[in-house]
Amino acid sequence: MKAKIRLFSIVFVLLLASLSSLKAQDVEVPADSLAIPTEVVTKKLSPKKASIYAALFPGLGQIYNQKYWKLPVVYGGYAGLIYIFGWNNNNYLDYFEAYRTIAQYDSPSQLTADDKQYLDDFIKNPSIDLTNSSHFSYVKKQLQSGKDYYRRYRDLSVIGIAALHILSIIDASVDANLFDFDVSDDLSMRIEPMPFNGFGPSQVIGINVAIKF
Numbered sequence: 001m002k003a004k005i006r007l008f009s010i011v012f013v014l015l016l017a018s019l020s021s022l023k024a025q026d027v028e029v030p031a032d033s034l035a036i037p038t039e040v041v042t043k044k045l046s047p048k049k050a051s052i053y054a055a056l057f058p059g060l061g062q063i064y065n066q067k068y069w070k071l072p073v074v075y076g077g078y079a080g081l082i083y084i085f086g087w088n089n090n091n092y093l094d095y096f097e098a099y100r101t102i103a104q105y106d107s108p109s110q111l112t113a114d115d116k117q118y119l120d121d122f123i124k125n126p127s128i129d130l131t132n133s134s135h136f137s138y139v140k141k142q143l144q145s146g147k148d149y150y151r152r153y154r155d156l157s158v159i160g161i162a163a164l165h166i167l168s169i170i171d172a173s174v175d176a177n178l179f180d181f182d183v184s185d186d187l188s189m190r191i192e193p194m195p196f197n198g199f200g201p202s203q204v205i206g207i208n209v210a211i212k213f
Helices: 002-024 047-056 060-064 068-103 113-123 133-177
Strands: 188-197 203-212
Touching (some): 047 133, 060 133, 068 113, 068 133
Antiparallel strands (some): 188 203
16 A cells, blocks of 8 residues: 555655646747838828819719718709899899889879880889879889898898818818827726825825826
């Protein structure tokens, strides 16, 4: 029995010695030192080019910036303002011509048959009789007011078109400036104690808040 125990102890010691020798022979393989770091090439856009393109043709600056979703907004704005301009301009021309016709007369008795017929067709109100002096004065004032009204909104629509064009240029320039702006999802806040030495011998412990964005 003692011989068996002795034999088992010898085998156990030999196994431990072999395992330790194998562990000592382990070689750590270093990382590949020949790996070539890859540099990410970021596409850059020129704000000057974007502004010039947007100034030359509506929406061209947004196409240059690859902001295609803005094209319906830009073209929809232009289409709406151009339609408003045409509507007000046509009404202004009609009212201008009617007012020019009636403004050359000081009284209804001076109206010619052709001009009276023209004004009746333009007014399209059977209850108004241009031979009546009060109706005549009322129609003249209304035609002048309508002429000024449509001219004002026609001019405002022109200002709106110019403002939209300037806004599209500014938008294209800003988009080109921010095209390669790094927007990271790493938004974190770290709070840690910070020792602070005051004017006295005592030491004050404060809190340091660091926000990463």
